[in-house]
Amino acid sequence: MVTGGTRGIGRAIAETLAIAGAGVAICGRTQDNVENAVRQITNKSKSKVVGKVADVRSSTEVSGFFEYVDRELGQIDIVVNNAGVGIFKSAAELSVEEWQKTLDTNLSGVFYCSKEALQRIRNRGGYIINISSLAGKNAFAGGAAYNASKFGLNGLSEAIMLDHRNENVKVSYILPGSVATDFSSSSGGEKWKIAPGDIADIVLMLLKTPTRTLISRVEVRPSKPGK
Numbered sequence: 625m626v627t628g629g630t631r632g633i634g635r636a637i638a639e640t641l642a643i644a645g646a647g648v649a650i651c652g653r654t655q656d657n658v659e660n661a662v663r664q665i666t667n668k669s670k671s672k673v674v675g676k677v678a679d680v681r682s683s684t685e686v687s688g689f690f691e692y693v694d695r696e697l698g699q700i701d702i703v704v705n706n707a708g709v710g711i712f713k714s715a716a717e718l719s720v721e722e723w724q725k726t727l728d729t730n731l732s733g734v735f736y737c738s739k740e741a742l743q744r745i746r747n748r749g750g751y752i753i754n755i756s757s758l759a760g761k762n763a764f765a766g767g768a769a770y771n772a773s774k775f776g777l778n779g780l781s782e783a784i785m786l787d788h789r790n791e792n793v794k795v796s797y798i799l800p801g802s803v804a805t806d807f808s809s810s811s812g813g814e815k816w817k818i819a820p821g822d823i824a825d826i827v828l829m830l831l832k833t834p835t836r837t838l839i840s841r842v843e844v845r846p847s848k849p850g851k
């Protein structure tokens with residue numbers, strides 16, 4: 625399962641996992657985006673690819689997404705918590721709604737999905753991979769909500785890892801720097817940025833790590849950042 629698999633990093637992860645042979649389920653907030661992505665990923669792989677409209681800010685919609693995937697794919701082994709939003713304003717300028725949208729998506733959404741995942745993979749075994757950000761360790765001006773959500777996500781990821789690693793549950797979190805997606809207005813296209821597929825390859829690398837070994841935190845940077 626990849627949350628927010630309709631475009632950007634989540635889409636690249638969904639494609640890479642499907643091409644590697646996994647059945648894949650994605651979600652997003654609109655029917656059109658989900659349908660288009662499912663069709664395009666299906667065309668690139670031989671795996672079963674399904675999708676459902678689900679807003680990770682709603683624990684009810686998250687439960688419905690997991691039940692849908694139980695029915696469609698049979699067993700959930702890997703959950704990639706990727707869905708995220710970035711609203712970049714100072715605390716003074718940020719509205720309460722913008723604060724809540726950021727925290728609800730980037731942090732509470734991951735909690736809801738992880739809780740559903742844990743009900744299924746505890747003891748049987750499985751993997752939760754959270755897409756955090758270098759903004760989860762480096763605060764910056766205009767990052768009040770985004771920094772708070774990603775700093776929080778790192779703590780949540782480590783606590784879940786410590787609580788459940790003896791129950792055959794692996795938890796990793798990835799902290800990318802700038803990735804070439806539509807995520808923020810300045811994000812499009814610059815050649816120096818990390819490609820979404822590079823993050824997808826890191827997800828695959830984590831999944832291929834021997835059972836006895838856990839890479840819990842991965843920091844990823846552009847090797848030659850723009851000046």
Ligand SMILES: NC(=O)c1ccc[n+]([C@@H]2O[C@H](COP(=O)([O-])OP(=O)(O)OC[C@H]3O[C@@H](n4cnc5c(N)ncnc54)[C@H](OP(=O)(O)O)[C@@H]3O)[C@@H](O)[C@H]2O)c1
Nearest residue numbers: 628630631632633652653657679680707708757803805807
């Ligand atoms: N791009 C970067 O430079 C960068 C760097 C570090 C970390 N990240 C993190 O990487 C993740 C993906 O970012 P991206 O750059 O790929 O962004 P993106 O291109 O804007 O894609 C975001 C994805 O999340 C989905 N989404 C957003 N809110 C959602 C919600 N409430 N419920 C379900 N799905 C939702 C979107 O789907 P719909 O719009 O179809 O609903 C879309 O599929 C985020 O967590 C972000 O914080 C990005």
